[in-house]
Each structure stands twice: as C-alpha cells, then as structure tokens.
Amino acid sequence: KMISLSVGAQLIGTYKPAEQRKAYEQYRSYFADKDSLTREDLSLAAMVARRLEQQEDVTLAKQAYREFGRIFENAGGPVARFAETFEASARRLDLLGNEMRVSGKTMAGKPFKLSDLKGKVVLVDFWATWCGPCIAEYPNMLKNYERFHDQGFEIVGVSLDEDRDAVENFVERKEVPWTILHDKEHPGESEAASEYGISAIPAMFLVNREGKVVSLHARGEELTAQLEKLFGKSETPDDQ
Known part of the structure; x- marks a missing residue:
C-alpha cells in the first residue's frame, strides 16, 4: 500500500x-x-x-x-x-506579501538585518558551495546584479556551508560583489533557514522596496521577469 x-x-x-x-x-x-x-x-x-x-x-x-x-x-x-x-x-x-526576517553575520563578522535594506529590492539566496544547482544560478544572479544594482537591487547570500574555508575560497575566487552571511561561530546554521523550514537549496526569495516578499522562487527567468516588473526593462549590459 x-x-x-x-x-x-x-x-x-x-x-x-x-x-x-x-x-x-x-x-x-x-x-x-x-x-x-x-x-x-x-x-x-x-x-x-x-x-x-x-x-x-x-x-x-x-x-x-x-x-x-x-x-x-x-x-x-x-x-x-x-x-x-x-x-x-x-x-x-x-511569506508571500509579507515581511521576511533574516539576520546574521557577514563574512567580516558584522551583524546584519534584512530590514536595514528597506527601500531596496533584495534577493535573499539560501545556498552552499557544495550545492550544484546553487552554483549554477550564480551567472544569472551576477548578470541581474550588474544590470539592476545601480537602480537599487541588492543580493544577500545566506551560506549554509559548514566549511568556512569553502565559502571564503568561493567568494574570493568569484569576487562575489554582494553580502554573504556566514557565522564563523555557528557554521552551517541560519535562524531564517530554521524559521522558514528551508531544507532544500537553492531557496531564493525576492523582496520589494517595501520589504514585502514578491516571489518564493526567484530563480532563472523568474528572477529576471520579477526584476523587470519592479524596475522596468532597462538595457542589459550586453545591449549597451
């Protein structure tokens, strides 16, 4: 049965x-x-x-x-x-239509709260270096970051890696331009991941300027479409 x-x-x-x-x-x-x-x-x-x-x-x-x-x-x-x-x-x-609570420590050890970015459009990305699909999303994230960052688009990557060196090496090698949260004292842990039952990654949420979640699956073409909806279809770097 x-x-x-x-x-x-x-x-x-x-x-x-x-x-x-x-x-x-x-x-x-x-x-x-x-x-x-x-x-x-x-x-x-x-x-x-x-x-x-x-x-x-x-x-x-x-x-x-x-x-x-x-x-x-x-x-x-x-x-x-x-x-x-x-x-x-x-x-x-x-979360859809509501505020999301995310806090932690940046790679530099500074405290961070998502609410500090109110007024910006923010992609919150739960990821890890050992997660193939997470790494596969990186080029698309970078392309959208370069296209919309000047208009107020930010990315916050919440790393669920237990291996601190792996995160540091990835961030350094890729020259990741956005905020990465990873707590040296509690590697692999995230209050937000626990609060929102995130057991499969990548888990990517898009938050609008008012701090409200507008997408629970902001990956691939969905991310670009949502950003174009919020910012308008500006020229991409390739078009310029």
Whole structure:
C-alpha cells in the first residue's frame, strides 16, 4: 500500500484543483487514522506537501503542512519532533506579501538585518558551495546584479556551508560583489533557514522596496521577469 500511496503523492501535482483537494484529504485521513506513524509516513506527508507547494496557488500546500504537522505532533513518538518542520514550511509559504526576517553575520563578522535594506529590492539566496544547482544560478544572479544594482537591487547570500574555508575560497575566487552571511561561530546554521523550514537549496526569495516578499522562487527567468516588473526593462549590459 505504501508504494501506491507514494506513487499517488508524486502525481498529486498533476491533478486538477478539485482532485488535488480530494487526494489530499485522503492522505490526511490515512495519517490521522493510523495507530502509530513511522518515518516512512513522515516522508510520504512531506512529498505530498512539496508537490502541492509547486502549484501556482499554495493555499492547499499551507493547509497540508499545518495539518500534517498537527497530526504528527499528536502522534507522539520519534516522528513528533518533526512537526515543527512542517509548521516552518507553512510559515515560508505565508511569506508571500509579507515581511521576511533574516539576520546574521557577514563574512567580516558584522551583524546584519534584512530590514536595514528597506527601500531596496533584495534577493535573499539560501545556498552552499557544495550545492550544484546553487552554483549554477550564480551567472544569472551576477548578470541581474550588474544590470539592476545601480537602480537599487541588492543580493544577500545566506551560506549554509559548514566549511568556512569553502565559502571564503568561493567568494574570493568569484569576487562575489554582494553580502554573504556566514557565522564563523555557528557554521552551517541560519535562524531564517530554521524559521522558514528551508531544507532544500537553492531557496531564493525576492523582496520589494517595501520589504514585502514578491516571489518564493526567484530563480532563472523568474528572477529576471520579477526584476523587470519592479524596475522596468532597462538595457542589459550586453545591449549597451
């Protein structure tokens, strides 16, 4: 039965909205009615919620994260401690249209708060040097930074590396022109990553001048499109 449930979880994102809700409610009942919940159940619930999160409307995904979290918390046992991860993921989806809290220490050891950049458009990028897709995003980030920085675009990279040398070497080799947060005393840790349930990277959020999150997936073409919406279609460096 777990195999068919797992296949269904992978396919839930392809269903029409009404079918998605019906399927979600079946999963919710399945977890709620079980005498004891296992790590396999935990993985299955996370898969369902993640597939729903990939939809344009994330309302059902938020509901899934919150209700699954409550079910696992009430179940007790080893799985109960993961309930907060589900709630944190719901908080991440709640960010759209709201302010995001990010703080930490820069590479130079200076305290930083995202609210200090109010009035700027900011890309908040959770990344690591060991993350291939994160590094693959770098050229596009740099291209957009060079194009829009003079108009008020900033990037804050929150490194989740445990290896300080790896971060320093990358920043130096690439001559990264934007702020990188990495705490020497607590490498690999980030309060914001914990608060917003960020377990997969890159996780890239775009914040407007008012400090409100306008995109939860500001990667690739989506980043450029969002910036053009906020700044207008100025000439790119290649056009000049």
